[in-house]
Amino acid sequence: MNRPLHLFVLLAFAALLTQGFQCASSSVTVAKRAIQKKDYPAAKTALDEALATNPNDCEALVLMGDVNMQLADADGMIASYQKAQTCPELTPQQREEVSIKLYNSWVSQYNSGITKYNDYVKSKNAADLSAAATHLSNAEKLKPSFTEPIALLGQAQEQKGDTNSAYETYKRWWAIEKPGFDVVKEKGLTVNYTRKDLFQKLGTPLKSDMDSLSDGAGVIYRDQFDIGGREFYAFSAQLGSAADGTLEGWTYNPPSDLSRQERSRSRITQLNPLKALAFIEYARGNKQAALDVANAVMAVNPTDNELVPLRTQLLQELGKTDEAIKEIEAQIARDPNNVLSRLQYAALLSGTERLDDAIAQYKKIIEIDPRNETALYNLAANYKNKASVKQVAELEKMDKDKNYEPNLSYQDDLKIAADYFETLRRSPKYAADIVVMEQLANCYEVRKETKKVKTIIMEMEGLEERYKDSKEYYRIMEGLYGRNKMLDKMKEAAEKGARL
Numbered sequence: 001m002n003r004p005l006h007l008f009v010l011l012a013f014a015a016l017l018t019q020g021f022q023c024a025s026s027s028v029t030v031a032k033r034a035i036q037k038k039d040y041p042a043a044k045t046a047l048d049e050a051l052a053t054n055p056n057d058c059e060a061l062v063l064m065g066d067v068n069m070q071l072a073d074a075d076g077m078i079a080s081y082q083k084a085q086t087c088p089e090l091t092p093q094q095r096e097e098v099s100i101k102l103y104n105s106w107v108s109q110y111n112s113g114i115t116k117y118n119d120y121v122k123s124k125n126a127a128d129l130s131a132a133a134t135h136l137s138n139a140e141k142l143k144p145s146f147t148e149p150i151a152l153l154g155q156a157q158e159q160k161g162d163t164n165s166a167y168e169t170y171k172r173w174w175a176i177e178k179p180g181f182d183v184v185k186e187k188g189l190t191v192n193y194t195r196k197d198l199f200q201k202l203g204t205p206l207k208s209d210m211d212s213l214s215d216g217a218g219v220i221y222r223d224q225f226d227i228g229g230r231e232f233y234a235f236s237a238q239l240g241s242a243a244d245g246t247l248e249g250w251t252y253n254p255p256s257d258l259s260r261q262e263r264s265r266s267r268i269t270q271l272n273p274l275k276a277l278a279f280i281e282y283a284r285g286n287k288q289a290a291l292d293v294a295n296a297v298m299a300v301n302p303t304d305n306e307l308v309p310l311r312t313q314l315l316q317e318l319g320k321t322d323e324a325i326k327e328i329e330a331q332i333a334r335d336p337n338n339v340l341s342r343l344q345y346a347a348l349l350s351g352t353e354r355l356d357d358a359i360a361q362y363k364k365i366i367e368i369d370p371r372n373e374t375a376l377y378n379l380a381a382n383y384k385n386k387a388s389v390k391q392v393a394e395l396e397k398m399d400k401d402k403n404y405e406p407n408l409s410y411q412d413d414l415k416i417a418a419d420y421f422e423t424l425r426r427s428p429k430y431a432a433d434i435v436v437m438e439q440l441a442n443c444y445e446v447r448k449e450t451k452k453v454k455t456i457i458m459e460m461e462g463l464e465e466r467y468k469d470s471k472e473y474y475r476i477m478e479g480l481y482g483r484n485k486m487l488d489k490m491k492e493a494a495e496k497g498a499r500l
Contacts, residue, residue, distance in 0.1 A: 027053070028060050035063065040070045058087035062098060069105055074138045077105055081142070085257065096259040102142050103262050109139035110149045117156055132156050143262075145255050147173050151273040163280060170277040174293075180252035180269070183227060185299040191269070192301075195221060195236045195245040202227070202234070211266060213239075220266045221245045227252070235266040271297050275307055287314055303334065312344045316351065324348055337368050339375075346378065355386045373427055377436070380420035384443060387413035391446070411447055418443040432463055438476045445483055453484060471500045 027050035034043035044067050050060040061084035068076035081102045085095060113135035120128035133156045139149035150173040157166035184190075187201050199205070205223040212219050218239035225232045230253040236245030249269040254262070274297050281290035294311040297304055308331070315324035328345045335341065346361035359382050365375040390410035397404050421440040424430045437456055444452040457480055460473075467473035474497030481490035 028057070028063065031060070031063055031067070035067065038070075040067050043067045044071065056087060058084055058090055058094075061087070062101070065101060065105075069108075074109065074134075078138060078141050081105065095257070099257060099259045099262060103259065106139050106142040106146060106149075109135045109142060110146075113139060113149055113152060113156075117152060120156075120159070126160075129156055129160055133160070145176060145258070147176050147273075148267070148270070150176075151270050154273055154276060158276065163283075166276070167280050167284075170273050170280070173273045174277060177269070178296075180232075180250055181296055181300060183232060183252050184250060185296075187227075189247065190300055190302060191247055191271075193247040195223070195238075195247070198223070198234055198236065198247055202232070205234075218242070219245070222264055222266055224264065231263065233264050235268070269300075271301060271304065278307060278310060282310060282314065287318055290314055291318065302331075308340060308344055312348065316348070321348060321352060325352075339365055339369055339372065342368075343374055346375075350378070350382060350385075355382050355389070358382050359386070371427070373424060373429065376420055376424040377430075380417045380424065380439065383413045383417035383420065384439065387411070387417065387446075414443045414447050418447070432459075432466070434460065434463065434467065434470075434473055434476055438480065441480060457481075457484070457486075469500065471497050473497075474500070 027046045031043040031046035031050065034040070034046060044064070047060050047064045047067060050057055051064065054060070061080050065077050065080035065084060068074075068080055081098060084090075085098045085102070090098065113132050116128050116132035116135060119125070120132060133153060136149040136153040136156065139146070140153065150169060154166045154169035154173065157163075157169060189198065189201060193201075202225045205225050207224040209222050210219050211222070218237060221234075221236045221238065223234045223236070225234065231251075232253075233251040234247055235249040235251075237248050238245035249267045251263065251265075251267065274293055278290045278293040278297070281287075281293060291311065291314045294307045294314065297307055298311065308328070312324050312328065315321060315327075325345070325348050328341055328348065331341045332338065332345060342361050342365050346358045346365070349355075349358035349361060359379060362375045362379040362382065365372050366379070369375070387410040390407075390413065394406040394408075394410070398406055418440055421436055421443065424436060425433070425440070430436050437460055441453050441456040441460075444450075444456070460477060460480070464473070474493045477493040478490050478497060481487070481493055
């Protein structure tokens with residue numbers, strides 16, 4: 001699914017009304033002549049008269065939709081076309097042709113929404129964002145079952161800082177898309193499934209056709225299946241020299257009032273709205289709902305790593321740590337060099353006090369990415385924690401037996417921890433990090449490397465101007481001074497911190 005989610009090249013379908021309506025009123029005739037002359041205000045006046053006489057005049061409603069579109073009256077256009085679509089005397093062919101008119105208007109509104117959103121990305125002008133939201137809302141009204149504008153509308157609302165509206169928008173998107181996701185999960189399909197494997201799962205399609213991409217980069221296959229008596233369209237992209245197409249989208253049980261072309265139009269099924277919904281649910285404290293949404297993403301795209309951190313955290317917070325560990329182990333088995341998966345795995349292992357296993361994972365990450373700062377910090381922290389566990393155990397033995405000679409092997413762990421902290425400090429980002437410096441000093445304190453401790457204290461004193469407004473800085477300095485019997489400085493640091 002590497003192609004853009006929002007495409008400007010959306011095809012408008014031809015909609016030539018081949019079957020006539022009933023005899024036109026004189027006002028409708030006047031309107032038609034005005035339209036031929038492109039005098040749209042005059043046409044609108046005539047159509048207003050026709051609809052005042054007969055509000056259900058189907059031909060007048062269709063023409064009013066056309067005229068309102070020319071006059072850039074989006075609300076009027078939408079209302080006219082949608083009312084025309086409900087006319088009882090419309091033949092099935094006419095109804096389909098009205099649907100195509102709505103679709104062509106949808107294309108216009110959606111593309112305008114994309115244009116304005118892209119303008120906002122460049123300009124950061126709130127007016128562009130508002131215009132984008134208006135066009136996208138109009139597109140949703142025109143074709144409520146087409147979810148692409150709904151997804152982008154939610155994104156625009158998030159950019160405006162209106163999380164409540166974005167949440168409701170994403171929920172509308174999910175209500176439409178969920179049945180299709182459920183079918184894909186039930187059939188054991190995932191995105192990037194090969195077309196050959198798709199046929200093995202779903203059988204021979206009822207109908208297949210193919211569209212060439214406008215840039216000549218490949219083709220899109222549209223395969224129609226029957227699943228439980230309902231239409232299921234699968235869209236597979238075969239790009240470049242690929243031997244087969246891969247699944248990138250689907251449509252399940254499209255509304256019956258759509259035209260044939262609309263029901264089978266190729267599309268990419270988006271996952272970003274679901275991901276955004278998962279984060280909003282979590283931020284609102286709806287942990288199980290967030291997990292359900294995250295699971296829906298992983299079910300159709302098991303290799304998607306963007307939600308792994310959130311999902312892992314949710315499993316932990318919901319008391320499902322073992323499940324989280326098993327799933328991340330499966331991800332690592334599929335992709336051994338995935339640093340994000342290993343970082344999550346190592347964090348889980350640390351959280352369950354499997355320090356040696358966590359250390360092994362962090363070391364593997366360093367092999368893959370020697371400069372990974374997260375892994376370096378956590379390697380140092382885990383060795384320091386490992387030393388602490390050993391030290392506490394030795395102290396307990398000494399309390400029970402005054403003649404006990406302690407095993408000082410934890411000092412070796414502290415040396416390794418210090419070495420990793422020192423390596424981390426070679427990064428400009430952590431060279432003057434007061435937390436890293438405090439941890440490093442503490443390693444040297446326990447190892448009784450007094451000179452190194454004093455060197456770090458002097459370095460940190462030199463950082464006072466930078467951190468003069470940091471209560472945390474003075475808390476750290478107070479502790480360092482106190483542990484190293486520098487009592488006057490300890491008192492001074494405590495007083496400075498208390499004033500902040």
